[in-house]
Amino acid sequence: MTPRRLVFTLALLAAAAGRAWAQSCAMCGSSFGENDPVSRAFSWSILFMMAAPYTVVGLIGVFLFFSYRRAGHPRGAVIDLRRASRLLRRSQPVEDSGGDLA
Amino acid sequence: MDAEALAMPRPRPRPRLPREAAPPPVSNARLAMLVVIGAESMLFAGLIGTFLVFRLAAREWPPATLPRLPLAMTAVNTVVLFASLVPLTNALRAVRRDDRTRLVRALALTAALGALFLGVQGAEWVRLVRHGLTLGSGTYGATFYVLIGCHGVHVLVAVTWLAVVALLARRGAFHPAHHAGLEMCAMYWYFVCALWALLFPLVYLY
Numbered sequence: 001m002t003p004r005r006l007v008f009t010l011a012l013l014a015a016a017a018g019r020a021w022a023q024s025c026a027m028c029g030s031s032f033g034e035n036d037p038v039s040r041a042f043s044w045s046i047l048f049m050m051a052a053p054y055t056v057v058g059l060i061g062v063f064l065f066f067s068y069r070r071a072g073h074p075r076g077a078v079i080d081l082r083r084a085s086r087l088l089r090r091s092q093p094v095e096d097s098g099g100d101l102a
Numbered sequence: 103m104d105a106e107a108l109a110m111p112r113p114r115p116r117p118r119l120p121r122e123a124a125p126p127p128v129s130n131a132r133l134a135m136l137v138v139i140g141a142e143s144m145l146f147a148g149l150i151g152t153f154l155v156f157r158l159a160a161r162e163w164p165p166a167t168l169p170r171l172p173l174a175m176t177a178v179n180t181v182v183l184f185a186s187l188v189p190l191t192n193a194l195r196a197v198r199r200d201d202r203t204r205l206v207r208a209l210a211l212t213a214a215l216g217a218l219f220l221g222v223q224g225a226e227w228v229r230l231v232r233h234g235l236t237l238g239s240g241t242y243g244a245t246f247y248v249l250i251g252c253h254g255v256h257v258l259v260a261v262t263w264l265a266v267v268a269l270l271a272r273r274g275a276f277h278p279a280h281h282a283g284l285e286m287c288a289m290y291w292y293f294v295c296a297l298w299a300l301l302f303p304l305v306y307l308y
Contacts, residue, residue, distance in 0.1 A: 041158030045151045052147035056140050063136070064128060071127030 131282045156241040169233040186215035209268035216261040
């Protein structure tokens with residue numbers, strides 16, 4: 001890392017750590033005290049509400065992902081067992097098995 | 103060249119019919135139900151967010167002048183609600199085996215357990231109102247009735263749906279290859295029960 005980049009990164013970190021930047025808005029910053037239960041209640045509620053859509057969409061996404069993945073497994077095994085066994089036995093000519101997959 | 107052979111038309115190769123497309127892993131009905139459940143979840147997330155604001159901001163919860171919630175009876179009622187998942191799962195198994203008698207019996211039992219849950223909830227509400235906990239009893243009463251009442255409405259809808267599905271099953275409307283209506287109803291019931299698993303500890307225990 002070049003010195004210029006290092007200084008820039010440190011300055012960015014210092015700025016982000018400033019207390020004034022941590023306040024959400026002027027109203028919340030000035031209306032409640034530091035350990036006011038109302039501000040704490042709002043904080044937890046906001047966190048919950050923020051997490052809810054990600055959780056819901058994430059769970060639906062996981063369900064869809066596994067549903068499609070499970071459905072894809074038969075397609076993955078493309079060895080035609082019937083045809084392969086006929087080839088091994090060589091007793092009769094090889095016929096189309098109608099697309100039956102193992 | 104043989105004239106007879108020339109006269110015989112050569113057999114045309116049979117046109118290959120396209121193979122039947124495999125059904126999608128998640129049917130459209132299931133996908134629609136997932137969207138509905140997602141939207142309902144967000145409704146309850148909003149209500150729970152409201153409850154959290156009032157609950158965490160309150161210095162005293164529940165207020166000393168208001169009655170406590172009936173914990174023991176509701177815990178038993180919770181067991182009743184969760185017990186209804188067993189016959190519902192059996193109903194899904196029965197329809198896959200094409201066992202109509204067992205299917206109808208299992209669906210009726212699920213609906214009955216749901217109705218019992220609603221009945222006990224209603225009786226408890228009547229008792230609470232008589233003891234002075236109403237919708238106007240401050241944020242405690244308002245959040246309780248709105249949150250639990252909203253869930254109660256969902257249970258009512260689900261029980262009605264289960265009863266309709268049980269009637270349809272009795273008429274033989276569901277088969278192993280065709281039971282999307284039953285599956286949707288089961289998904290909704292699972293959702294309603296999962297919601298109660300979140301609401302009961304939050305409202306009654308926390």
